[in-house]
Amino acid sequence: MVLNYIWIAFFLIAFVIALFKLIVMGNVEVFPAMMNATFETSKTAFEISIGLTGVLTLWLGIMKIGEKGGVVHFLARLLSPVFTKLFPEIPKGHPVTGSIFMNIAANMLGLDNAATPLGLKAMEQLQELNPKKDTASNPMIMFLVMNTSGLTLIPISIMVYRAQMGAAQPTDIFLPILLATFVSTLVGIIATSLVQRINLLNRTMLVTLGGVSLFFAGIIWGFSRLAESEINVVSTTSANILLMSIIIAFILAGVRKKINVYDSFIEGAKEGFTTAIRIIPYLVAILVGIGVFRASGAMDMVTDGIGWVVGLCGANTDFVGALPTALMKPLSGSGARGMMVDAMSSYGVDSFVGRLACIFQGSTDTTFYILAVYFGSVGIRNTRHAVSCGLIADLAGIIAAIFIAYFFFG
Numbered sequence: 001m002v003l004n005y006i007w008i009a010f011f012l013i014a015f016v017i018a019l020f021k022l023i024v025m026g027n028v029e030v031f032p033a034m035m036n037a038t039f040e041t042s043k044t045a046f047e048i049s050i051g052l053t054g055v056l057t058l059w060l061g062i063m064k065i066g067e068k069g070g071v072v073h074f075l076a077r078l079l080s081p082v083f084t085k086l087f088p089e090i091p092k093g094h095p096v097t098g099s100i101f102m103n104i105a106a107n108m109l110g111l112d113n114a115a116t117p118l119g120l121k122a123m124e125q126l127q128e129l130n131p132k133k134d135t136a137s138n139p140m141i142m143f144l145v146m147n148t149s150g151l152t153l154i155p156i157s158i159m160v161y162r163a164q165m166g167a168a169q170p171t172d173i174f175l176p177i178l179l180a181t182f183v184s185t186l187v188g189i190i191a192t193s194l195v196q197r198i199n200l201l202n203r204t205m206l207v208t209l210g211g212v213s214l215f216f217a218g219i220i221w222g223f224s225r226l227a228e229s230e231i232n233v234v235s236t237t238s239a240n241i242l243l244m245s246i247i248i249a250f251i252l253a254g255v256r257k258k259i260n261v262y263d264s265f266i267e268g269a270k271e272g273f274t275t276a277i278r279i280i281p282y283l284v285a286i287l288v289g290i291g292v293f294r295a296s297g298a299m300d301m302v303t304d305g306i307g308w309v310v311g312l313c314g315a316n317t318d319f320v321g322a323l324p325t326a327l328m329k330p331l332s333g334s335g336a337r338g339m340m341v342d343a344m345s346s347y348g349v350d351s352f353v354g355r356l357a358c359i360f361q362g363s364t365d366t367t368f369y370i371l372a373v374y375f376g377s378v379g380i381r382n383t384r385h386a387v388s389c390g391l392i393a394d395l396a397g398i399i400a401a402i403f404i405a406y407f408f409f410g
Helices: 002-023 030-069 071-086 096-108 112-129 138-148 156-164 174-196 203-224 228-256 261-278 280-295 298-312 318-328 333-347 352-363 367-378 386-409
Strands: none
Touching (some): 002 030, 030 261, 030 280, 096 112, 096 138, 112 367, 138 174, 138 367, 138 386, 156 333, 174 352, 174 386, 228 261, 261 280, 261 367, 280 298, 280 367, 318 333, 333 352, 352 386
16 A cells, blocks of 8 residues: 555656646756656566566576475474564464575575575465465565665675776775665664564574674674675675575485476476566556656755755765665666766765765665565555565665765765
């Protein structure tokens, strides 16, 4: 329901702003720009969906081998103590916990192509447990908020962009992004837990959160001791070795269980095409709404308004130049990437604004895109508190990114 209102608001706000520009300012280009945006974003949505087909086919096939080989069940039992606290409505030891873990691990390593199919598989399994098929369940919402918060250990693509644009130290945003994305995820989990009345103040969760915090501290310490030239090599190599190891482990598990690995792969792969086709209408809807909103100039007005308010309060407004990236990220990953590159080009790749734009890009994920794709794949229409909790996580990531950027680069 919330997504419905937001989608309507995109169009109404864009139309009012465009009408004002046409009548008052005489801008005759705004309406053609908005209509062009609808065609371009529709095409983009279709291309994204079709582009996912191959990856979905591969990873859903691999996941089917993992299911029949017992790997997913093993992960489910291993994670059961934590997941029964965080997802109390999921039966203990259910295979979906293994799928959720695989998705989160892929996201943390920056392996988006692998994370999406794994996430869609988890959503299908969660839908099987869902008593109201058109309404998001509590476990679905918790899972999606963990996705939209954008927990990433290795922001490879951002560091590559900085290197290509001539940054003196392309990796200097690594630690700030790691800290900001951790804050975003933690706040998202807490916000969702409060709404769903999940008690996080128990021994299992406190030990887990403490362990995760120590793990992040270890990652930060380890990478801080590497030379600049080594960070990209180590992060890229380790991520890809882990990914290939997962594929081999699943196949060997299938061989050990004496299943027909090839037939199992084909069985799971068949789901990839139908899933990719199923998400097209949902993806078209959300991307067209975002495209119209951007083309009307509404995004620029929001950014300028925030800068004006901050200036009135007498606060430092250096961060305002990077805000378009932060505001665009929940709406469109490619749009936010473009904003990030534009900020680095306009202000300088090693400027405060350029670096902050990179931290914004890495601190959260594309909330509305994820909601549209994941909920659309299983036909969920009533998203309940998924949007609000996801946006709370995004806001926490933005605020954390600003403070962290001032601490490191201000």
